[in-house]
Amino acid sequence: MRDEFVVYSMIADMRDELLEKGYSVVIDSTAPDNITRQFLLTTRKKHVNSLLIMLIVDRAVLIKRNIEKFGDARAVIAWDKR
DSSP: HHHHHHHHHHHHHHHHHHHHHHHOOOOSSSSSSSHHHHHHHHSOOOOOOOOOOOOOHHHHHHHHHHHHHHHOOOHHHHHHHO
């Protein structure tokens, strides 16, 4: 969890720097939990419009894609346990 926190903190810092310079920022995160999602959507910069887009994929489709790409479905099973 500590490594994940460091990575998301760096992403948030980069996001805020880019927003400060007038850029639009898109963060693509695979399966974040609610706390991580809120952290990534929260900035201290003023006049920022946040937009959250969530794509929901059927579990059977995820398993099939993981087996085709990686040879097994360990990533889906690990997420289920989390």
